[in-house]
Amino acid sequence: MQKILFVGAGSMAEALIQGWVEQKVIPSENIYVTNRSKIERLIELSESYAVNILDDNEKIRDMDLIILAMKPKDIQPAMERIQPFLNKDTAVLSVLAGIPIHTIEEGIGNRPIARVMPNTSATIGMSASGIAFNERVDDYQKVLYLQMMEAIGIVIEVEEDKLHAVTALSGSGPAYLYYLLEAWEAVGSEFGLSKEVVRQLMVQTIAGSAAMLQSVKEEPTTLRRKVTSPGGTTEAGITALENNRFNEAIYACIKSAEARSRELAKGQ
Numbered sequence: 001m002q003k004i005l006f007v008g009a010g011s012m013a014e015a016l017i018q019g020w021v022e023q024k025v026i027p028s029e030n031i032y033v034t035n036r037s038k039i040e041r042l043i044e045l046s047e048s049y050a051v052n053i054l055d056d057n058e059k060i061r062d063m064d065l066i067i068l069a070m071k072p073k074d075i076q077p078a079m080e081r082i083q084p085f086l087n088k089d090t091a092v093l094s095v096l097a098g099i100p101i102h103t104i105e106e107g108i109g110n111r112p113i114a115r116v117m118p119n120t121s122a123t124i125g126m127s128a129s130g131i132a133f134n135e136r137v138d139d140y141q142k143v144l145y146l147q148m149m150e151a152i153g154i155v156i157e158v159e160e161d162k163l164h165a166v167t168a169l170s171g172s173g174p175a176y177l178y179y180l181l182e183a184w185e186a187v188g189s190e191f192g193l194s195k196e197v198v199r200q201l202m203v204q205t206i207a208g209s210a211a212m213l214q215s216v217k218e219e220p221t222t223l224r225r226k227v228t229s230p231g232g233t234t235e236a237g238i239t240a241l242e243n244n245r246f247n248e249a250i251y252a253c254i255k256s257a258e259a260r261s262r263e264l265a266k267g268q
């Protein structure tokens with residue numbers, strides 16, 4: 001089994017570690033973690049998932065796969081740190097938003113590099129991930145990466161440039177849904193419903209709608225029309241969404257996130 005080092009030990013690293021350890025995809029003894037400075041965070045991960053803390057940069061030489069999981073702005077110092085200890089074939093998997101494969105090649109050499117864009121639902125095996133590879137990733141490694149990502153949700157291979165859109169849609173997507181839930185809870189309270197009641201109702205509504213889309217082979221438009229009785233409540237609600245430029249808000253949301261990913265690619 002491969003030895004894997006997470007460089008960066010934040011929320012995304014934890015989501016992947018938890019997903020892989022709990023789904024028994026990678027034994028915790030094969031996982032190493034390191035970060036910039038917060039040792040207490042490494043101890044926390046080690047205590048929670050029985051992973052190893054990297055205590056010596058020399059041990060980077062033993063790693064088969066390095067997972068880059070720091071913020072995009074922190075990639076250069078992180079690459080400078082690990083570069084002297086990499087073998088020529090050490091594989092790299094990056095989860096960083098925006099940062100292109102060629103930036104990683106420039107920093108730590110032309111080697112097998114995969115770029116994946118998961119989301120935090122990896123924690124419970126429900127990530128929706130996009131993935132792209134450089135030409136050094138062979139078919140065997142591709143299958144391995146796809147299996148690793150499938151173990152924590154679904155994964156779709158895309159052209160690298162399309163990862164900006166994937167990031168804007170499914171990478172950030174959980175946050176949009178949580179934001180929607182925050183708004184529903186706020187409006188529900190105006191009608192005298194407690195947060196807890198609104199949460200129970202709407203979480204089940206989201207889960208039920210997602211399950212409908214997965215199991216009933218119908219378009220979202222068709223399913224929406226089935227809910228919308230002429231002259232009824234849904235029609236009134238949808239009209240209000242249209243009058244308040246809901247579509248424009250959604251376009252602006254995804255376009256801004258996609259544009260931000262492209263800025264991150266340029267180091268902005």
Ligand SMILES: NC(=O)C1=CN([C@@H]2O[C@H](COP(=O)(O)OP(=O)(O)OC[C@H]3O[C@@H](n4cnc5c(N)ncnc54)[C@H](OP(=O)(O)O)[C@@H]3O)[C@@H](O)[C@H]2O)C=CC1
Binds near residue numbers: 034038078096120171
């Ligand atoms: N959160 C999400 O939903 C998603 C995030 N991503 C991507 O995952 C990456 C990480 O995000 P997230 O987990 O939220 O970030 P966090 O801020 O939670 O964690 C960042 C981690 O990187 C470490 N770090 C910073 N600089 C270095 C360095 N030079 N060497 C080693 N480690 C370093 C930090 O260490 P310390 O605390 O010691 O400073 C910290 O452990 C980002 O690039 C993001 O684009 C991708 C998909 C979804």
Ligand SMILES: O=C(O)[C@@H]1CCC=N1
Binds near residue numbers: 171
């Ligand atoms: O907000 C971000 O930049 C990261 C990438 C996708 C989700 N979180």
